[in-house]
Amino acid sequence: MLVSAKEMLDKAKAGHYAVGQFNINNLEWTKAVLLTAQELQSPVILGVSEGAGKYMCGFKTVADMVKNMINELKITVPVALHLDHGSYEGCYKCIEAGFSSIMFDGSHYPIDENVAKTKELVAVCAEKGLSLEAEVGSIGGEEDGVVGMGECADPNECKMIADLGVDMLAAGIGNIHGKYPANWAGLSFETLAAVSEKVGAMPLVLHGGTGIPEDMIKKAISLGVSKINVNTECQLSFAAATRAYIEAGKDLEGKGFDPRKLLAPGVEAIKATVKEKMELFGSVGKA
Numbered sequence: 001m002l003v004s005a006k007e008m009l010d011k012a013k014a015g016h017y018a019v020g021q022f023n024i025n026n027l028e029w030t031k032a033v034l035l036t037a038q039e040l041q042s043p044v045i046l047g048v049s050e051g052a053g054k055y056m057c058g059f060k061t062v063a064d065m066v067k068n069m070i071n072e073l074k075i076t077v078p079v080a081l082h083l084d085h086g087s088y089e090g091c092y093k094c095i096e097a098g099f100s101s102i103m104f105d106g107s108h109y110p111i112d113e114n115v116a117k118t119k120e121l122v123a124v125c126a127e128k129g130l131s132l133e134a135e136v137g138s139i140g141g142e143e144d145g146v147v148g149m150g151e152c153a154d155p156n157e158c159k160m161i162a163d164l165g166v167d168m169l170a171a172g173i174g175n176i177h178g179k180y181p182a183n184w185a186g187l188s189f190e191t192l193a194a195v196s197e198k199v200g201a202m203p204l205v206l207h208g209g210t211g212i213p214e215d216m217i218k219k220a221i222s223l224g225v226s227k228i229n230v231n232t233e234c235q236l237s238f239a240a241a242t243r244a245y246i247e248a249g250k251d252l253e254g255k256g257f258d259p260r261k262l263l264a265p266g267v268e269a270i271k272a273t274v275k276e277k278m279e280l281f282g283s284v285g286k287a
């Protein structure tokens with residue numbers, strides 16, 4: 001079922017667990033995430049960055065693929081199709097394409113402009129039944145060419161944005177997209193606790209889920225994180241399994257070059273990573 005992310009995240013916040021957002025890149029990715037969510041009876045959020053949307057031939061192609069796959073695979077768990085780090089224009093494109101959830105990342109604008117644009121999108125999303133994520137304080141690292149310095153969010157600015165009526169809030173707490181560098185200082189739980197106190201029942205979003213140690217994930221959930229984004233880790237699992245298949249010469253045996261065979265180990269590896277994360281986040285059986 002394609003649904004807005006609001007209900008699943010409100011339930012997660014109240015139940016002290018988190019729903020995973022897994023970014024998708026192609027048909028195999030999408031199928032792997034959906035089948036794992038169904039098998040584990042977990043709600044799930046499919047994240048689509050603007051770059052991945054372009055790669056997959058546009059947001060409409062993605063929305064139609066996801067809706068048809070949900071029908072064809074008989075997926076009954078709640079699934080939200082969510083724009084990841086959307087630009088102002090990208091948000092409108094996804095609303096039109098049939099996404100059920102969007103993130104407007106106005107963190108690079110001055111706070112007044114972030115507030116004004118987020119406010120406008122709150123009204124549009126409320127009218128159309130989509131959920132909306134906003135961001136304050138940028139996430140570090142690089143994703144699809146968008147580079148963030150990773151500063152910690154100002155809790156007062158978080159409250160300003162939360163009070164506009166968004167459904168979830170991404171607050172920078174020292175998290176970084178991609179692999180964490182060896183000298184990473186870790187998540188700022190001080191910032192997270194201060195933001196949490198300001199925004200009350202608002203579900204918080206932790207970006208850069210790849211490579212955050214388990215104890216930090218659990219602590220973040222205990223302090224109000226209800227959505228955790230994972231992208232790079234599935235890419236690394238997929239690439240490692242594909243490399244092993246080719247290095248073992250399996251593509252040269254029989255019809256091992258058939259894409260359905262060639263990509264199968266990578267797909268299984270994505271499923272294993274998604275399963276591991278859903279277990280860690282506590283969303284198994286919460287559909």
Ligand code: 13P
Nearest residue numbers: 178207208210229231232
């Ligand atoms: P990672 O690629 O570090 O897992 O981050 C994903 C993310 O935050 C998507 O918005």
